[in-house]
Amino acid sequence: MARNSIDPIDLFGMALVAIFGPMAIGVVAFKITVFGGFSFTDILWSGSGVEITYATVLALIGVGWIVLANFIVGDWDIDELEWYHTAAIVVALGIVPVYAVVPAVQNVFSDYGAIALVVAIVQTGFGPLLSWEG
Known part of the structure; x- marks a missing residue:
């Protein structure tokens, strides 16, 4: 689509x-408390300290959607990515898996709510940033 605008496909x-x-x-x-209750933070799979939830899967699908859509539509070319594009993609794709896999990160986020909130805000800002720069 166009650079310096948010693409509708990324929404x-x-x-x-x-x-x-x-x-x-x-x-x-x-x-959601209807029909016996459902939570997006319910665990889909766990083992060896790793817990995968519905929210984890859906967040990764969202980041993957933005990244793949920009590559498929032709907004991004792997050879023309700036360093900050690459850094944003790596961090956006890495926040959730690192939280899910590394128990020390889970402990830090649970002990220091302010850090978790800042990381959540930064993570939420990656979507518009990647779309805008695409």
Whole structure:
């Protein structure tokens, strides 16, 4: 599409990242109490200290949507990416898996809510940044 504008194709991914990213790192919780209750922070799979939730999967789908859409549409070319594009993509894709896999990060986020909130805000800002720069 165009640089210095938010592409409509990225809006779906931005919504997923903004809603489920903070849930995936334990900052926000959303529970539906109809039909026996459902929470996006329910664990899908766990083992060896790793816990994968619905929010984790949906947040990663959102970031993946933005990145793949910009590559497929032709907004980005791997050879023309600036260093800050690459850094933003790596951090946006890495926040949730690092939280899910590294128990020390989970402990820091649970002990220091301000750090988790700042990381959630930064993560939510990656969607519009990546779309704008695309």
